[in-house]
Amino acid sequence: MVMAESSKVIHVRNVGHEISENDLLQLFQPFGVITKLVMLRAKNQALLQMQDVSSAITALQFFTNVQPTIRGRNVYIQFSSHQELTTAEQNIHGREDEPNRILLVTVHHMLYPITVDVLHQVFSPYGFVEKIVTFQKSAGFQALIQYQAQPCAASARTSLQGRNIYDGCCQLDIQFSNLEELQVNYNNDRSRDYTNPNLPSEQKGRLPHPGYGDAGVAYPQMANTSAIAAAFGGGLPPGITGTNDRCTILVSNLNTDSVDEDKLFNLFSLYGNIVRIKLLRNKPDHALVQMGDGFQAELAVHFLKGAMLFGKRLEVNYSKHPNITPGTDSHDYVNSNLNRFNRNAAKNYRYCCSPTKMIHLSTLPQDVTEEEVVNHVQEHGAILNTKVFEMNGKKQALVQFENEEEAAEALVCKHATSLGGSIIRISFSQLQTI
Numbered sequence: 001m002v003m004a005e006s007s008k009v010i011h012v013r014n015v016g017h018e019i020s021e022n023d024l025l026q027l028f029q030p031f032g033v034i035t036k037l038v039m040l041r042a043k044n045q046a047l048l049q050m051q052d053v054s055s056a057i058t059a060l061q062f063f064t065n066v067q068p069t070i071r072g073r074n075v076y077i078q079f080s081s082h083q084e085l086t087t088a089e090q091n092i093h094g095r096e097d098e099p100n101r102i103l104l105v106t107v108h109h110m111l112y113p114i115t116v117d118v119l120h121q122v123f124s125p126y127g128f129v130e131k132i133v134t135f136q137k138s139a140g141f142q143a144l145i146q147y148q149a150q151p152c153a154a155s156a157r158t159s160l161q162g163r164n165i166y167d168g169c170c171q172l173d174i175q176f177s178n179l180e181e182l183q184v185n186y187n188n189d190r191s192r193d194y195t196n197p198n199l200p201s202e203q204k205g206r207l208p209h210p211g212y213g214d215a216g217v218a219y220p221q222m223a224n225t226s227a228i229a230a231a232f233g234g235g236l237p238p239g240i241t242g243t244n245d246r247c248t249i250l251v252s253n254l255n256t257d258s259v260d261e262d263k264l265f266n267l268f269s270l271y272g273n274i275v276r277i278k279l280l281r282n283k284p285d286h287a288l289v290q291m292g293d294g295f296q297a298e299l300a301v302h303f304l305k306g307a308m309l310f311g312k313r314l315e316v317n318y319s320k321h322p323n324i325t326p327g328t329d330s331h332d333y334v335n336s337n338l339n340r341f342n343r344n345a346a347k348n349y350r351y352c353c354s355p356t357k358m359i360h361l362s363t364l365p366q367d368v369t370e371e372e373v374v375n376h377v378q379e380h381g382a383i384l385n386t387k388v389f390e391m392n393g394k395k396q397a398l399v400q401f402e403n404e405e406e407a408a409e410a411l412v413c414k415h416a417t418s419l420g421g422s423i424i425r426i427s428f429s430q431l432q433t434i
Contacts (some may be wrong), residue, residue, distance in 0.1 A: 008053045009080035010060070012046040015039070016073050021173055022108055023070045024048060025162075029109070030433050031059040034171070036085045037162050049085045049162075101150040102177040103157055105143045109431060111169040111360075112391065113347040116192045119143055122165055122172075127152020131182040133191045136232050146182045166391060169431075189346070228295065231349030239302055245294040247275070249301060250319040254285045255310035261331035264289060265338070266415040267408065270427055271303060271352055272296020273339040275323070278330035285312075290324045292341065303354045308405035309412065338416050340425075353430050355404040357384075359411055360429040364388075364395040365420035373397045376419050381406025385434045398434050 012024065021037055024046055028034055032055025038047045050056040060077060068075050103123075107114055116132045123129055128148040135142055147153040157174045164171050184193035188201045228242075236242050251264065261277045264287055268274055273292035280286040291297040297318065304316045324330050333339065340348050361373065370388045377383070377399055385400040401407040407428065415426040 005079055005081070006053050006057055007079045007081075007083050008050045008056045009082045009085055010048045010050065010056050011078050011080040012048060013044070013076040013078075014073065015044050015046045015075060016071075017041070017044075019070050019073065019075075022106075025108060025171065025173075026432075027068060027070060027075075028059055031055050031062070033164060033168070034162050038085060047080055047082065047085055098176060098178070099150055099154050100176040100178065101147045101153045102179050102182060103145045103147075103153050104175050104177040105145060106173040107141045107143070107165070108171045108173060109164075109169045110141050110350075111429070111431065112166055113344075113350055114141060114143075114165065114170060115189045117189075118165065119145065120192070120194075122160065123147075123156050126156035126159065128194075130195050131184050131191075131193050133182055133184060135190070144177055144179065144182055167389060228346075228349055231346040237299075237302075237352070240298055242295060242298070244298040244318070246318040246322070247291050247294055247297050248319040248321050248323055249289045249291065249297055250286065250315075250317050251289060251304075252283070252286045252315040252317075253312050254287060254314070255312045256284045258310040259287075261287075263412040265331075265333055265336075266412045266426075267304070267309070268300050269333075269338065269340050270348075271300040273341045274333040274336070276326065276330050276332050276334065278324050281329065288319055288321065288324050288330075292339075296341070299349075299352050303352060307355050307408060309408050311405075340427075351427055351430070353428055355408040355411075356428045356430060357402065357404055357407050358398055358400045358429040358431055358434070359407050359426050361397040361399065362394065362425045362427075363422055364397060364424055365422045366395055368395050368397070368420055370397070372420060373399065376417075376424075377410040377414055380410035380413060387434045398429055398431065400434055 010028070015024070021039060024037060025034055028048055028050070031050065033051040034048060035051050036049040040046060050059070056079065060079065063077055068077060105119070114134070116134060119132055119134070120129055123145050126147070129145060130148055131146040133144045147156070153176070157176070160172050161174045162171065184191050185199065186201055187193060187197065187199040193199055249268070261279060264277050265274050268289050268291070271291070273296065275290040275292060277290070278288045280288065289300070291300060301316050301318060304314060307314045326332060359377070364373070368388060370386050373388060374383055374386055380401070382402040383399055384402060386397065388395065388397045390396070399410070401410065411426045411428065414424070416423055418424075
């Protein structure tokens, strides 16, 4: 099917109105970086430009044997007659939204936290950015970016649409907002008014900008309100109330041959700081885990209920004990430097999820190879895919297992172990594919 007129631009037909830009991005993401995407809504078609011709060829070769479908609808793909999507095409076919000096930006595949400063760095080359507001919605992480002048916003949108902030992730989806003026009340990691540097950084006890994100919520019992606000942008993950004040969790149906306090620590510390863990002597397959506060305990109960670990399905519930009494039969982690939420709390909250098939390894040695990473974790299950990459000058890796249980086993056994002289950190990644 690779014909002479190969092009890095792919023409997609039968793109129904229910198919979003993000659906198309997800279909073609595995084949390489997508640099531009234009929806031809009137014709039920789309044009998509890959970074290079070989990525486009790979995609088309793959889809000669596999019928691509999106939301149950067959879509049909071929090379476009365009070798390159020019601004003119984008303007002719682009969304019919009215140009405005305010952009609405959605970030897909957000492997790393995106702050106001990161966005300012990305968008300020195109003109003076007056204000930025970020928030978390069901569509994912979003930001509103207000330029001084409309042509700057248009130019930023043309140049940055479909681009990745970091290599292979944090892809920008940009449209014009219909807002007239952004309201910024605080200058902090989540919002900034560059025309008024004297704004306060926080209103005490309230979450900022309920108007843009989901409704603002006050968390009376939480000391870490600002980190939670930064992570979830004023809303909370579905199913999390933010009102629980019980800190201690009862975990049961544990595999007594395989589980110890440190392995439980490695799993539960994904959701908050651990104070103490106690294995119950009279019920060997039960343990108590005391978290830093009620919000962290709620995250752990919500995301770990029913998770598989060492062949057993975990039961995770709140305990009737308000705390674990220190003693020889309990393991104290209150001063452990392995607690994840002492630093970068907002980032850690944002990464909270149920166990996935994909683990993310960080703080790796600079010269680490893919083979060393695989050797370190392969005893825990079948590895389908791995990728070693560099982020802010630091080596990281993704490893995809066949199922969530194998990934969880690798995480609890290998988090905080030494690889090539470095103590590595492991968490679950929400990426579906590498």
